[in-house]
Amino acid sequence: MSFEWPWQYNFPPFFTLQPNVDTRQKQLAAWCSLTLSYCRHHKLYTLDVMEAQESPIFNNKKIERKLSMEAIQVVFEELRKKGNLEWLDKNKSRCLVMWRRPEEWGKLIYQWISKNGMVNTVCTLYELSNGDDTENEEFHGLEEWMLLRSLQALQSEGKAELITMDDSKGVKFF
């Protein structure tokens, strides 16, 4: 299943930060949406800003347009404000992309746990993200930091409790 680009992607002005406030709002919203759906499609959880500039998301070779570094930072700042992005370092070179919020992941995981009658049992984090049983689930392959955040969200809802062992982590669902 190949990624479907939005119409704006092939529209040259889309790659230039628009001066008009209203237009810029719409433009940024479209960029945020594009970034998130691209990451979701390719199951990307982190982005390196330098690499991103050259990646197809911000660089459309077909129309020979790419988003400037400054514009990319603006888009990323928008995403951060909306809660979909977190910087991993002060220099803003790497970031975590949450195309799905931790609470949403938590809900998906809990649904799977309920469906399989695993409430009131314990699981290792590895089992959830890499186990054979979860192979067809959307959260299969979820990176540990994201999995942790999602389980923490469930924990604050009283639906789970994280357990730390010597060299790995587990979780109990309620």
Place this chain on the structure above:
Amino acid sequence: MGNLFGKKKRTRVTEQDKAVLQLKQQRDKLRQYQKRINLQLEKERTVAKQLLKDGKKDKALLLLKKKKYQEQLLDKTENQISNLEQMVMSIEEVERIMDETQDSIEYQRQIDEMLAGTLTQEDEDDILAELDAITQGDVELPEVPSDELPEVPAAKEEKPERERSKHKPERELLAV
């Protein structure tokens, strides 16, 4: 003593949970090992094919022997994983049986309570009927026959009960 003013976090994780988790952790490690070995086997299969193509039969044979050994290791690993999973299941089984026993005990207790409650209700009805009979005195007698007329079949089920309770006090009066 040191934790006097410290917050004690109440955990819902039992010792059994921790035991199960440990087993699962070991199983995970074995699975990861399996995946690694499988990958290696794939690579070696490719190399062996190439060696044969190049006519290096001895080298190919050596590689295949190594591969055989690794496959045996894999089988052992698979067995270990099965054992661990069985242990996990037996712990969970024990927990489940304990829970079920607890549930049955609870269920039995509830039934007992209900029965006790019902009897009291029936007794109360009898008592009220007796009270009625005593306060109404002889007037009770002529009234009884009119009740016995079975008009509506559906009401028949109710009537025997009422008759019974009305008959009882009547009999008692006569007995006295």
